[in-house]
Amino acid sequence: MKAIILCAGKGTRLRPLTHTSAKHLIPVMNKPVLLYSIEKIKQAGITDIGLIVSPDNKESFQNVFGDGIDFGVRLEYIVQKDPKGLAHAVLCAKEYIGDDDFLMYLGDNLIKEDLDTFIKSFKDSKADATILLAPVENPSRFGVAKMKGNNIIAVVEKPKNPPSNLAIIGVYIFSKAIFEGIANIKPSWRNELEITDAIDYLINNNFIVNGHIIYSWWKDTGMPDDIIEANRRLLEDLADSNILGNIAENSLTQGKIVIGKGTNILDSVIRGPVIIGENCTITYAYIGPFTSIGDNVDIKNAEVENSIIMENSKIINLSRKVDSSLIGKNVFIKEIEGKPKSLKIVLGDHSQLTLKD
Numbered sequence: 001m002k003a004i005i006l007c008a009g010k011g012t013r014l015r016p017l018t019h020t021s022a023k024h025l026i027p028v029m030n031k032p033v034l035l036y037s038i039e040k041i042k043q044a045g046i047t048d049i050g051l052i053v054s055p056d057n058k059e060s061f062q063n064v065f066g067d068g069i070d071f072g073v074r075l076e077y078i079v080q081k082d083p084k085g086l087a088h089a090v091l092c093a094k095e096y097i098g099d100d101d102f103l104m105y106l107g108d109n110l111i112k113e114d115l116d117t118f119i120k121s122f123k124d125s126k127a128d129a130t131i132l133l134a135p136v137e138n139p140s141r142f143g144v145a146k147m148k149g150n151n152i153i154a155v156v157e158k159p160k161n162p163p164s165n166l167a168i169i170g171v172y173i174f175s176k177a178i179f180e181g182i183a184n185i186k187p188s189w190r191n192e193l194e195i196t197d198a199i200d201y202l203i204n205n206n207f208i209v210n211g212h213i214i215y216s217w218w219k220d221t222g223m224p225d226d227i228i229e230a231n232r233r234l235l236e237d238l239a240d241s242n243i244l245g246n247i248a249e250n251s252l253t254q255g256k257i258v259i260g261k262g263t264n265i266l267d268s269v270i271r272g273p274v275i276i277g278e279n280c281t282i283t284y285a286y287i288g289p290f291t292s293i294g295d296n297v298d299i300k301n302a303e304v305e306n307s308i309i310m311e312n313s314k315i316i317n318l319s320r321k322v323d324s325s326l327i328g329k330n331v332f333i334k335e336i337e338g339k340p341k342s343l344k345i346v347l348g349d350h351s352q353l354t355l356k357d
């Protein structure tokens with residue numbers, strides 16, 4: 001069985017970070033979101049993976065993942081020229097998939113559950129589709145499934161009156177029957193070929209569609225707060241400390257901490273769970289729980305907590321704590337003495353700055 005991971009989305013809700021990189025490459029616990037999906041799929045025994053990318057972001061994925069060999073998988077890049085919907089993305093991969101069953105994974109999803117039982121439940125059934133579902137409090141934001149036993153008897157995309165609380169979270173297994181479904185649907189109100197409509201076709205034409213419900217944590221990492229929450233959840237599960245850098249004696253460390261080589265911690269408090277990359281300098285600083293710091297970051301005389309700071313950034317002399325923040329690459333934040341007290345700001349399009357007193 002092959003897998004396809006859909007990564008062509010523009011990630012508009014994660015601007016400005018997505019002006020320069022794909023949303024699936026944003027680091028969570030210092031690893032791109034997409035790598036977690038690749039690892040999950042590999043762990044389930046699938047090593048042929050097609051990445052459905054856009055013409056704009058193809059290169060950024062190739063730069064990180066190459067042909068996949070370093071990650072133990074074989075990656076094929078399939079370009080979806082226009083963003084015409086999830087079912088359209090599947091159609092772009094038709095030749096790659098061939099006649100086999102396949103796993104489809106929305107690339108910005110993080111799930112804790114292993115995929116083995118899900119795949120087994122598809123294989124043990126005579127279903128043409130098995131769809132991963134999870135109970136949610138806000139089903140109207142998702143595709144929603146109505147179940148009878150293991151069967152899904154109806155699916156609705158973003159319903160005003162949801163028929164259940166079971167959301168389609170973005171991991172599916174299909175037989176080639178889905179291509180018949182896709183051939184028989186029309187673009188939706190948002191002018192996209194919806195995979196939910198193709199699934200609806202299967203249900204209405206006597207194909208078997210099953211649901212597989214998970215109760216463990218998962219997250220669609222579409223918004224900055226989702227990324228920060230995902231970072232927090234993954235750091236919560238940090239198994240062990242691993243300190244390759246140098247912690248000077250006048251620093252204090254507590255909890256589980258990962259520190260990369262070449263990193264120097266001086267006169268600072270690091271309270272885990274925290275991950276700090278390579279070649280960073282942390283001086284007179286407090287790095288609080290649930291924080292991930294990329295490579296080559298310089299933090300001096302500042303406090304950071306529950307945040308992601310990406311590579312090559314500098315945070316110097318801040319009198320306020322940086323909290324619940326997502327800071328991109330090569331960002332420079334500093335506070336200086338002097339009058340008039342003011343903010344001097346250079347922020348890219350769609351940046352957000354919140355000051356709390």
Ligand code: G1P
Nearest residue numbers: 142143144167168169170196220
């Ligand atoms: C898509 C699917 C929807 C699913 C969701 C999961 O929606 O159409 O059924 O619940 O992904 O994230 P979109 O995020 O494209 O609006």
